[in-house]
Amino acid sequence: MFEYAKYLRLNKFPLIWCAGCGDGIVLKAMLRAIDKIGLSNDEITMVSGIGCSSRLPGYVDFNTLHTTHGRAIAFATGVKIAKPEMTVIVVTGDGDATAIGGNHYIHAARRNLDLTVILFNNNIYGMTGGQVSPTTPVGKKASTSPYGNLEPSFNISGLAQAAGASFVARGTVHGAHMLEKFIEKAIRKKGFSVVEVITPCPTAYGRRNRMGTAVNMIQDLKENAVTLKKAAKMSPEELEGKVVTGVLVDIDKPEYTEEYAKLSEQLKNKVGVD
Amino acid sequence: MQSNQKDKVQVITGNEACAEGALAAGLKFFAGYPITPSSEIAEILSLRLPRVDGRFIQMEDEIAAMGAIIGASLAGAKAMTATSGPGFSLKQENIGYAAMAEVPCVVVNVQRGGPSTGLPTLPAQGDVMQSRWGTHGDHPIIALAPHSVRETFELTIRAFNLSEMYRTPVILLMDEVIGHVNEKVILPGPDEYEIIQRKKPDVPPEEFLPYKHTESCVPPMVSFGEGYRYHVTGLCHDETGFPTNDPVEIDRLLRRLNGKIEVHRDEIIDVKEDFLDDAKIGIFAYGSTARSARRAMLLAREKGIKVGMLRPTVLWPFPEKFVRPMGETCSHVIVPEMNLGQMAHEVEWATCRNAEVVKINRVDGEPISPQQILDKILEVAS
Numbered sequence: 188m189f190e191y192a193k194y195l196r197l198n199k200f201p202l203i204w205c206a207g208c209g210d211g212i213v214l215k216a217m218l219r220a221i222d223k224i225g226l227s228n229d230e231i232t233m234v235s236g237i238g239c240s241s242r243l244p245g246y247v248d249f250n251t252l253h254t255t256h257g258r259a260i261a262f263a264t265g266v267k268i269a270k271p272e273m274t275v276i277v278v279t280g281d282g283d284a285t286a287i288g289g290n291h292y293i294h295a296a297r298r299n300l301d302l303t304v305i306l307f308n309n310n311i312y313g314m315t316g317g318q319v320s321p322t323t324p325v326g327k328k329a330s331t332s333p334y335g336n337l338e339p340s341f342n343i344s345g346l347a348q349a350a351g352a353s354f355v356a357r358g359t360v361h362g363a364h365m366l367e368k369f370i371e372k373a374i375r376k377k378g379f380s381v382v383e384v385i386t387p388c389p390t391a392y393g394r395r396n397r398m399g400t401a402v403n404m405i406q407d408l409k410e411n412a413v414t415l416k417k418a419a420k421m422s423p424e425e426l427e428g429k430v431v432t433g434v435l436v437d438i439d440k441p442e443y444t445e446e447y448a449k450l451s452e453q454l455k456n457k458v459g460v461d
Numbered sequence: 462m463q464s465n466q467k468d469k470v471q472v473i474t475g476n477e478a479c480a481e482g483a484l485a486a487g488l489k490f491f492a493g494y495p496i497t498p499s500s501e502i503a504e505i506l507s508l509r510l511p512r513v514d515g516r517f518i519q520m521e522d523e524i525a526a527m528g529a530i531i532g533a534s535l536a537g538a539k540a541m542t543a544t545s546g547p548g549f550s551l552k553q554e555n556i557g558y559a560a561m562a563e564v565p566c567v568v569v570n571v572q573r574g575g576p577s578t579g580l581p582t583l584p585a586q587g588d589v590m591q592s593r594w595g596t597h598g599d600h601p602i603i604a605l606a607p608h609s610v611r612e613t614f615e616l617t618i619r620a621f622n623l624s625e626m627y628r629t630p631v632i633l634l635m636d637e638v639i640g641h642v643n644e645k646v647i648l649p650g651p652d653e654y655e656i657i658q659r660k661k662p663d664v665p666p667e668e669f670l671p672y673k674h675t676e677s678c679v680p681p682m683v684s685f686g687e688g689y690r691y692h693v694t695g696l697c698h699d700e701t702g703f704p705t706n707d708p709v710e711i712d713r714l715l716r717r718l719n720g721k722i723e724v725h726r727d728e729i730i731d732v733k734e735d736f737l738d739d740a741k742i743g744i745f746a747y748g749s750t751a752r753s754a755r756r757a758m759l760l761a762r763e764k765g766i767k768v769g770m771l772r773p774t775v776l777w778p779f780p781e782k783f784v785r786p787m788g789e790t791c792s793h794v795i796v797p798e799m800n801l802g803q804m805a806h807e808v809e810w811a812t813c814r815n816a817e818v819v820k821i822n823r824v825d826g827e828p829i830s831p832q833q834i835l836d837k838i839l840e841v842a843s
């Protein structure tokens with residue numbers, strides 16, 4: 188049995204998450220990944236924004252920072268640059284990272300700052316009661332799209348890839364072991380890394396869209412998930428409504444804090460020249 | 462002047478003095494976003510910081526810059542951002558976060574004309590109330606206003622010292638005149654000013670309460686990564702730092718947060734008094750406007766009119782203790798401001814309306830001239 192307790196603040200339990208929420212599965216996968224890498228609790232700073240998933244840092248025994256809505260990556264940028272030896276993990280949601288915080292998300296990717304972003308995509312604003320988000324599929328109902336959503340969704344992973352991230356992977360809470368591997372790789376990667384996790388929100392999204400129980404929703408994830416390899420052989424029509432999982436980007440390129448450290452060294456060795 | 466003194470004479474702007482003051486205070490992290498008239502501060506620090514093991518970053522927006530300095534401060538770096546009106550508005554939510562989570566940081570606002578985009582290259586003092594109440598909810602804040610280039614250097618250091626001492630964001634409220642004016646200065650050397658660091662806990666990690674209700678109202682602070690793992694949130698929290706809905710804890714937190722400035726008010730406030738002993742007419746002026754006011758006062762004194770002046774270098778907390786006596790000794794208190802009377806209201810209540818408060822206001826992008834103030838003195842005296 189994996190010993191989760193050494194990473195948890197058990198006195199802060201029970202979790203605020205609803206029964207059937209997928210967020211706990213991600214938490215466990217993340218802790219197993221951290222354990223595999225062998226990071227100590229002191230070496231990790233976990234930063235979050237606002238939303239259900241952003242409550243996660245409260246339950247883990249790291250240096251934890253629960254910030255303002257959308258700004259987790261901005262706060263994390265300061266932590267990482269001021270203490271580059273720290274492993275900085277950002278926990279955020281689809282609304283937090285790609286609506287109100289979209290600017291920080293793309294620019295941290297562009298800079299290739301060594302942050303690991305675990306992005307919980309549940310297609311909805313759960314904490315505030317089920318409002319439409321940038322990843323709510325067209326036609327789905329939310330408390331602010333009562334007639335069905337008219338807006339096309341963001342491709343969150345594609346966005347990070349286009350903006351310059353070093354590592355991008357997409358998984359689901361159905362494939363928890365795959366998820367664990369993705370998170371491990373993302374943390375190990377020197378550079379901006381994103382793991383997009385498709386996770387069900389039975390309370391604020393599933394219920395309104397008659398998607399059944401939490402178990403039904405996870406079963407749907409299983410049925411709709413398509414690996415990258417499989418997806419390559421499918422037509423756009425066949426891919427409609429599917430979730431493509433796998434490592435989408437894994438490249439090595441100059442990382443921001445390392446480049447800055449090099450510059451700083453050069454300047455310090457150069458005396459008296461402006 | 463001795464020759465070694467002569468070597469130290471420089472002609473610099475307020476923005477340059479601010480950057481130098483920050484470096485002297487131990488600045489190690491600056492995050493900013495381009496905005497007139499404060500951009501020179503970022504430009505200078507982008508050049509200087511990497512040479513002293515510091516880090517500079519131009520963020521994607523003003524909000525990000527404010528967030529980044531809070532993160533850096535929690536990681537142990539002395540951190541600052543600089544902006545002007547529109548950017549100051551954007552930073553407000555995270556300024557409130559820094560106040561709530563008690564994260565030391567310095568926010569420079571080189572004021573320009575507003576509201577909105579207003580007058581990017583012209584001076585104003587329209588953000589006095591915003592620096593006090595810009596973010597939502599009752600919160601502590603300290604705001605300083607320099608009136609010269611040298612004082613900008615000194616007050617920038619003081620801003621860092623106060624933020625470290627009281628674990629609070631400190632606003633350095635400059636204005637475009639001070640930011641861009643060139644003045645001949647000799648900046649003080651390292652042995653001429655004190656640098657204060659945040660107080661660290663004297664208990665082991667297992668006994669550490671990051672938001673402990675101490676007598677000084679300021680809990681000791683430790684950086685991330687030093688073995689004291691704790692939780693930081695903008696939600697109402699108890700002494701452990703974790704969210705709470707307990708009315709008793711919430712009340713205690715908010716009273717301590719605001720109380721920490723109250724308790725230390727006398728150590729924080731600072732005023733410069735000039736000829737107030739025999740003054741029959743008082744002037745209350747701050748920032749660049751105080752320069753014109755001082756000139757007007759001297760001209761009036763030459764004419765035999767007994768004018769005195771009070772110049773606060775700390776606007777918030779408000780120095781009512783020093784303003785109240787003006788009401789008792791002066792018939793009039795003149796308050797010149799490059800806004801429509803934001804501080805005049807404070808002066809009115811602080812003097813208990815014992816003296817008549819006379820406003821001189823300009824919002825056209827022009828500084829208030831000594832003549833304008835002198836005319837008012839003559840009018841009031843007659």
Ligand code: SF4
Nearest residue numbers: 204205208239313388
């Ligand atoms: S509202 Fe949805 S996302 Fe939030 S805890 Fe409940 S199930 Fe999870």
